[in-house]
Amino acid sequence: MTQDTNSIPNAANGPKVNVVLVQIRPAPADDVIGQCAHMRELVLKAVGEGPTDIVVLPEMWNTPTTHDQLVKYAEPIPPLGTAEAEWPEAAYTCRQLAAVAREANIWLVGASPNSRTGGGTTLRRYGRHQKYRKAHLFDLCLPKMTYRESDTFSAGNKLATFDTPFGRFGLAICYDLRFAEIAMLAARQGCVGVFYPAAFNTHTGPLHWELLQRARALDNQIYIATCSCARDETAKYVIYGHSMAVDPMGRVVASAEEKETIVRLTFDPNIIAETRAGIPLLEQRRFDLYPNIATLPM
Numbered sequence: 001m002t003q004d005t006n007s008i009p010n011a012a013n014g015p016k017v018n019v020v021l022v023q024i025r026p027a028p029a030d031d032v033i034g035q036c037a038h039m040r041e042l043v044l045k046a047v048g049e050g051p052t053d054i055v056v057l058p059e060m061w062n063t064p065t066t067h068d069q070l071v072k073y074a075e076p077i078p079p080l081g082t083a084e085a086e087w088p089e090a091a092y093t094c095r096q097l098a099a100v101a102r103e104a105n106i107w108l109v110g111a112s113p114n115s116r117t118g119g120g121t122t123l124r125r126y127g128r129h130q131k132y133r134k135a136h137l138f139d140l141c142l143p144k145m146t147y148r149e150s151d152t153f154s155a156g157n158k159l160a161t162f163d164t165p166f167g168r169f170g171l172a173i174c175y176d177l178r179f180a181e182i183a184m185l186a187a188r189q190g191c192v193g194v195f196y197p198a199a200f201n202t203h204t205g206p207l208h209w210e211l212l213q214r215a216r217a218l219d220n221q222i223y224i225a226t227c228s229c230a231r232d233e234t235a236k237y238v239i240y241g242h243s244m245a246v247d248p249m250g251r252v253v254a255s256a257e258e259k260e261t262i263v264r265l266t267f268d269p270n271i272i273a274e275t276r277a278g279i280p281l282l283e284q285r286r287f288d289l290y291p292n293i294a295t296l297p298m
Ligand SMILES: NC(=O)CCC(=O)C(=O)O
Pocket: 059, 138, 173, 174, 175, 176, 178, 198, 199, 200, 201, 204, 205, 208
């Protein structure tokens, strides 16, 4: 069966998009103000170095990652559609993100300002914002590592994309990368790429981080970009680093090492067009053969 692709907005004919991943150092304890100032410094540096449309920050970039610290530094994320003037005083990080986005004249994906009700990604420019709360919480139990985000957060129940003058983009957070459906839905809604603010760890990172990104990109013939904090070997939870971007052919087009750094890359819709023309997955997909997977027993 040939699937009707007419309803999918075309991600393949927009302008090129200049993206920056800010692999900031992990947040020191008790210094949200200092970490926000450092974030501003890095974003302005990036913008000063070249054309910049979208800047991405990591997951948990402004809080230490232990349960007690996450609770201690929890901030509200203002409801969508509210004017900045109405934002609660306690939404300090969101205020800083909005101010930096305005000052730098960019779209800023500034994840996880410590929401008690779910790791949130916010995106803002000129005071407009989109909000996404992590849908899949990072609960796992490996021989060398246990982590239970559900002790701290509740999961979000809504997926999110955002529209810009240079195309539509998907938003997800870290562990969400393991769930193929989010990127697939984003691609089918016409997204050029999906941004994943993230904080993978040094146990799963070496094996899964790049593989997952390349799979999500290749399956959907879109861009995937992740942004991690830099590594701190002394932390209880050691973040992997290696912020990365993968193009629609599955090529790693930009990547960082472990240290604090700024990564620049371009999303090129021509690559989406070429990939989809050469390997026409959108037309070949057989939805007639795929039942409602959620109803199948395992
Ligand atoms: N913060 C996270 O969601 C970490 C996800 C992770 O490390 C993984 O292996 O998955």
